[in-house]
Amino acid sequence: MADPILGWAIDRGDRADLLARFAPRYAETVADHVTFGRRSAAPAMPDADRAMVIGRADDGQGVEALVVEVNGTHDRWDGSTYHITWSLAPGREAVESNEVIARCGWQPVEDRPAVGLKPAEWP
Numbered sequence: 001m002a003d004p005i006l007g008w009a010i011d012r013g014d015r016a017d018l019l020a021r022f023a024p025r026y027a028e029t030v031a032d033h034v035t036f037g038r039r040s041a042a043p044a045m046p047d048a049d050r051a052m053v054i055g056r057a058d059d060g061q062g063v064e065a066l067v068v069e070v071n072g073t074h075d076r077w078d079g080s081t082y083h084i085t086w087s088l089a090p091g092r093e094a095v096e097s098n099e100v101i102a103r104c105g106w107q108p109v110e111d112r113p114a115v116g117l118k119p120a121e122w123p
Contacts (some may be wrong), residue, residue: 010032010034011115013116029086037076052114053112054107056110059103062088063092064088065100066096
């Protein structure tokens with residue numbers, strides 16, 4: 001059996017608002033969740049019903065992500081960064097977002113919009 005990924009699905013209405021504000025740069029719009037980690041490796045997932053968008057990362061080559069704070073931090077337990085993979089060019093994958101954020105950094109966004117979260121699990 002696969003080791004599920006834990007995280008939070010973003011509220012559909014908030015997603016629509018964010019898509020209107022941050023037009024996806026690349027062909028595939030992802031924009032649907034914040035990852036916490038694999039069930040087998042992650043500590044207990046914290047309760048969170050909101051995240052705040054604090055930044056935007058883009059490697060200019062096909063991976064775009066929004067950096068978010070969950071419970072007041074953007075630092076994930078595994079040393080990576082809480083984010084929403086925003087858009088991808090053909091041949092790029094969502095899993096690349098953390099590497100792009102680490103390598104390229106991110107730019108702060110004004111107003112820091114909030115997004116509703118709901119605990120979720122993916123195979």
